[in-house]
Amino acid sequence: MRGPTSPVIPKEIASHVLEGVELCDGILRNLFLCLEINVIEPFCQDEIVLDRQCAEKRDKEIRERMQDM
Secondary structure (H helix, E strand, O other), rough: OOOOOOOOOOOOHHHEEEOOOOOOOHHHHHHHHHHHOOOOOOHHHHHHHHHHHHHHHHHHHHHHHOOOO
C-alpha cells in the first residue's frame, strides 16, 4: 500500500481558496476505520480508491483556484 493521502492542507492556503472544496475528511476517516477493523489493506480497496479520487479532485481544484489568483 502506498499509504493514504495527506489530510493536511497547508496553512499558507487562504480560506477563500478552500471554500466549497471537498477536503475528503470523511472519506479518509472511513479508510482509517476500515484499516483498523480489517487490520490488512486488501479488504479496504474501495476506501483506498475513493480516498485517492477525492484527493486528486481536491488537489486539482485547489491548484486551479490558486492559478486564477
